[in-house]
Amino acid sequence: MGMTIAEKIIARAAGKETVKAGDIHTVTLDLLMSNDGTSHLTVDKYNALKNPRIADVNKLVWIVDHNLPCDSVKTAASHKKMRDFAIEKGIRFYEGEGVCHQVMLEKHVLPGQLIFGADSHTCAYGALGAFGTGVGNTDYLYAMVTGTSWVLVPETIRINLTGNLPKGVYARDLILTIIGKISANGANYKAMEFGGEGLKNIDMAGRISICNLCVEAGAKTALMAVDDVARAFLKDNNRDGDIVESDVFDADSDATYAQVIDIDLSTVKPIVAKPHFVDNVCDAKDVAGIKIDEAFLGSCNNGRIEDLRVGAAIIKGKKVAPNVRFLVVPASRTVYEQALSEGLLATFMEAGAIVMNPNCSVCWGACQGVIGEGETLISTGTRNFKGRAGHRESFVYLASAATVTASAIKGEIATEDMV
Amino acid sequence: MGKIFRFYKDVDTDQIIASQYLLFPTIDEMKEHTFESLDPEFATSVKPGDYVVADENFGCGSSREQAPSVLKALGVKAVVAKSFARIFYRNSINIGLPVIICKDLYDNVNAGDEMELNMEQGTITVGDKTFTCTSLPENLQKILDQGGLIASLNKED
Numbered sequence: 001m002g003m004t005i006a007e008k009i010i011a012r013a014a015g016k017e018t019v020k021a022g023d024i025h026t027v028t029l030d031l032l033m034s035n036d037g038t039s040h041l042t043v044d045k046y047n048a049l050k051n052p053r054i055a056d057v058n059k060l061v062w063i064v065d066h067n068l069p070c071d072s073v074k075t076a077a078s079h080k081k082m083r084d085f086a087i088e089k090g091i092r093f094y095e096g097e098g099v100c101h102q103v104m105l106e107k108h109v110l111p112g113q114l115i116f117g118a119d120s121h122t123c124a125y126g127a128l129g130a131f132g133t134g135v136g137n138t139d140y141l142y143a144m145v146t147g148t149s150w151v152l153v154p155e156t157i158r159i160n161l162t163g164n165l166p167k168g169v170y171a172r173d174l175i176l177t178i179i180g181k182i183s184a185n186g187a188n189y190k191a192m193e194f195g196g197e198g199l200k201n202i203d204m205a206g207r208i209s210i211c212n213l214c215v216e217a218g219a220k221t222a223l224m225a226v227d228d229v230a231r232a233f234l235k236d237n238n239r240d241g242d243i244v245e246s247d248v249f250d251a252d253s254d255a256t257y258a259q260v261i262d263i264d265l266s267t268v269k270p271i272v273a274k275p276h277f278v279d280n281v282c283d284a285k286d287v288a289g290i291k292i293d294e295a296f297l298g299s300c301n302n303g304r305i306e307d308l309r310v311g312a313a314i315i316k317g318k319k320v321a322p323n324v325r326f327l328v329v330p331a332s333r334t335v336y337e338q339a340l341s342e343g344l345l346a347t348f349m350e351a352g353a354i355v356m357n358p359n360c361s362v363c364w365g366a367c368q369g370v371i372g373e374g375e376t377l378i379s380t381g382t383r384n385f386k387g388r389a390g391h392r393e394s395f396v397y398l399a400s401a402a403t404v405t406a407s408a409i410k411g412e413i414a415t416e417d418m419v
Numbered sequence: 420m421g422k423i424f425r426f427y428k429d430v431d432t433d434q435i436i437a438s439q440y441l442l443f444p445t446i447d448e449m450k451e452h453t454f455e456s457l458d459p460e461f462a463t464s465v466k467p468g469d470y471v472v473a474d475e476n477f478g479c480g481s482s483r484e485q486a487p488s489v490l491k492a493l494g495v496k497a498v499v500a501k502s503f504a505r506i507f508y509r510n511s512i513n514i515g516l517p518v519i520i521c522k523d524l525y526d527n528v529n530a531g532d533e534m535e536l537n538m539e540q541g542t543i544t545v546g547d548k549t550f551t552c553t554s555l556p557e558n559l560q561k562i563l564d565q566g567g568l569i570a571s572l573n574k575e576d
Contacts, residue, residue, distance in 0.1 A: 024558060037441055038484060044445075045569060051576040067442055075442045120482040120506060136484030136510035138568050145572065150558065184429050185476040189505050218479060218504055277429060366438035385433040385480060392437075392456035 002252025004156040005223040006191035009131040013114040021155040030113035038137040040078035055147030064095040068359040098332025098358040101300040112247025124212035126222035155258035161198030163266040171206030172400035176271040180281035188218030204233040205306035216278040225250040273398040276386040293375040295408035299363040302380030303331030307401040312344040320352035321411030421468040425530040428474035432486040450489040467494025478507025487511040515567035520553040
């Protein structure tokens with residue numbers, strides 16, 4: 001019986017020849033990522049252990065990205081606890097380098113790895129052929145102490161892509177279309193595996209955007225086979241020499257799938273997810289004209305250089321609408337520097353946007369750009385849950401970098417062909 | 420007996436505890452904000468031994484373990500739903516908060532009803548009605564019985 005990519009990675013991490021969906025295995029983790037959302041609580045739990053220890057400190061990566069720069073005295077105390085612990089234990093520690101998943105993809109993630117991240121969007125790592133999955137801080141701590149954990153081998157939903165996305169349509173529109181189709185729990189406990197000829201036409205930023213959002217359908221992880229596009233990304237980050245060829249997996253032709261979905265990319269349209277659920281999607285045109293107070297271009301989903309290029313090309317020579325705040329937040333220091341050298345940040349600034357340091361920003365709703373009662377945000381962020389961006393009586397629409405930028409110009413929801 | 424606090428489907432962890440409280444130093448400082456967006460009175464009206472009952476996909480979204488932790492800190496005895504999102508489910512077991520799958524309860528009870536959960540028998544009683552729950556997988560039941568994943572780790576050490 002053939003295996004899916006998820007099964008092959010778990011088999012490798014469990015030291016087995018084969019595994020199948022439904023099995024429970026003990027695995028050795030390759031990397032363990034934690035950010036400032038929960039690390040202070042992990043430290044407290046670590047210090048209360050009977051026999052505190054770290055199995056392999058070289059596998060740990062800790063990243064401050066959620067409330068950065070620090071927003072309050074309470075946060076400062078939690079950050080200090082995390083920072084002091086990381087320094088004391090010799091954990092690789094980043095602060096100001098970018099959003100955790102972007103930093104991980106640029107610097108650490110490799111094909112075939114099994115990675116726990118104390119953040120639900122860890123599934124983004126599938127764009128590089130790695131099994132990333134989100135865990136809470138107790139699972140994280142157990143893995144940190146023992147180097148291992150248990151996993152239930154997930155069933156896999158296979159998504160076969162053909163064709164090309166039309167002009168003005170992006171990977172973000174594709175993944176919102178898929179989540180709308182299968183619903184917020186359509187992939188609960190499952191892996192989502194993407195393939196087909198159409199995948200070759202999607203760039204690395206688009207692939208990360210797709211994998212990153214799969215948790216919004218409940219997915220345990222998202223996976224793509226490693227091809228020339230993924231290898232070029234690793235080469236651009238000077239890491240192509242780190243690839244372990246025996247860990248580069250593709251699915252077997254006779255692998256077993258729980259469901260197979262075929263999508264012709266040429267049929268995808270600009271999509272918006274309406275409040276307060278990510279699967280509450282519609283054609284962007286159907287909500288065009290809804291007034292916005294703020295627009296956000298950034299996050300682990302759409303803060304990459306490709307997204308900033310899309311936004312800058314749309315807004316060049318135009319202005320942000322009066323009384324609208326347009327937040328532009330590159331996903332990492334690397335992206336920021338690239339955008340600076342390409343003149344993209346100057347374009348945004350000239351248009352009246354607010355360009356900010358790499359961090360999770362308003363996607364996380366607890367730091368920068370929080371919106372008030374009755375306000376509306378259009379965002380490339382990951383979620384539009386009630387109150388996600390601030391006041392519990394506020395509204396978040398999710399869309400592509402193009403739709404968000406066009407909306408910032410119009411002051412109301414709009415697609416790029418409308419500005 | 421405990422009182423039922425009833426919520427709908429796809430309740431995400433942002434609703435259980437919002438982002439702006441997650442970096443507070445301790446769970447005890449966060450817990451008064453539990454379910455603030457959906458029921459601002461929840462944290463003051465819930466009593467130890469009460470229950471949270473919900474429709475499908477309870478706890479979706481963020482992996483924040485603060486979500487089951489604030490429920491446990493307020494004394495919620497168990498969360499009973501038609502289904503749970505994966506990470507919330509695992510987190511709850513890990514911290515020793517029972518999460519019970521019961522397909523029939525939600526549609527047959529009202530907020531404020533008194534219910535009793537018998538974990539060993541896998542049954543829930545509300546008035547004269549009895550509901551059967553799905554039993555936990557063996558490995559998870561073992562973690563729960565030991566008081567959570569850290570308690571079980573300390574026991575191994």
